[in-house]
Amino acid sequence: MRILSIQSSVAYGHVGNSAATFPLQRLGHDVWPVNTVHFSNHTGYGRWRGPILDPADVREVIAGIDDRGVLGTVDAVLTGYQGSPGVAEVVLDTVAQVRALNPAASYCCDPVLGDVGRGFFVLPGIPAMMRDQVVPTANIITPNIFELAFLAGDGAVPPEGRQPELAGFADVSSLDDVLAAVEKVRATGPGTVLVTSVESANAAGVGDDEIGMLAVDDSGAHLVRTPRLPLSLNGLGDMTAALFLAHLPDGIEGALGRVASSVFAVMTATAAAGSREIRLIDAQEQIAHPAGEFVVEKIA
Template sequence: MTTILSIQSSVAYGHVGNSAAVFPLQRLGVEVWPVNTVHFSNHTGYGAWRGPLLAADDVREVITGIEEREAMPEIDAVLSGYQGGEEIGDVILDAVTRVKAANPAAIYACDPVMGNAKSGCFVHPAIPVLLRERVVPRADLITPNQFELGYLTETEPESLDDTLASVEKARDMGPSTVLVTSVLRPDRPEGTIEMLAVAGDHAWIVQTPQLPMKANGSGDVTAALFTAHLLESGDAGVALGRTVSSVFDLLQLTLDSGRRELQLVQAQAALAAPQMQFEVEQLN
């Protein structure tokens, strides 16, 4: 059984961070150990929220408690998302070091959350520097959107060739596998969006309709699913196809519901058994 240590934010209402990642992973049969960095009433996109931002030392204590159960060798991946500050970044990197010491085969999957094409960069200016200089070089897998890929590599990827070149710059930083979400190249068919995965000497791309919605937490679900499918299959192309299938169905169901929050529970069949309704094209 795959086991993932997921160090992310948490909300009571809705689905972002661990509140978006844990349930889909569990529906895939993955053992998840969530370590929360915040516990808010709801995600910050509402403009108002309540609840505590957990101190970095408290987060570290939770991870130390897991280590004291002699459980670190069971962990196959450390998964992290939005990093609210440099101190949390240090805690995550320390956890990666401890997990890999206990299980050298374990991977670190990092979603380098910084922003998106519409909103721009919405994190503290120190976070991109932290990610670029210290976090991404330690990662085995990163899952940026196209905007974040450019911000991370200090490039401006637009065309497919641009994006592939930016991916190689990212891989030169450390990670061997890169998943790029929200790829919006100028020459794509109108009303479509793509996702790109690169691993080893190969790259794969898949195209879906672009749904008219903004869904907080969808990136967290995507990173979690891709990590799990990659661990299970060992094949980034297979992981890409499964992930895109489930995420599209989740988003379509959410759009149809008319609700703002991801309809994770309602979409659980699509999460557990992807329909594989989109063709994955191998580019090389």
């Protein structure tokens, strides 16, 4: 596939395009990275340097690609963290432009908004725009459980830092609730949903020492569970969305199993290295040739 990836980028480490590009290339895909920021390192370190690109500059890069007459050859658009409503508007315009040139092109959106325990960590205006405009435009979305609960909620946009139980988010306290939330979001537009963080609090079948991923499309719902590792890493979600997009043409069940194997291999390599940065290079063989050791269960 030719994949236009509009995301953040860092010089040191792996988040955004710096986490998505190499795995996609290792799997044989042609990636065209368009950066929305160019930082020295990810913001989890507390200090970083480098520019946030103006939406007009991002739009200029897209226009330059179009000048080459190749935008219509894009098979998929991939996006992650959208730093401002202006960047989100550029994304929407770009997706529309690509689809006008190639109606078969798909759009995979990782709707980065926040996380359990942290609340929202995006600028005001982004959550509502993501829910009301960006997600309905996507073919594929890859939310974590916090983001799913918001996207399927009652429409309220809570203050920064509020948690789902205080903010009118959708109930995701059981697997049936999670499935209902997924179907509510699917009804708005995206036919395929990958929930990247199903925990024991969300599904009785997921143990306290496990983490689950749930993938749903018209063929049904599939769950995979992997051992939980004591790591909190930046960039895993960016890599997960990229891998899911790459493997999805082979079917959702196989894609879920391969993604789970590759993500677990990267986490294992990262833990072994004692690194704060995901070890993409160390685990590249497991990215290119996932072992498929985890059982994918069809649950609906």
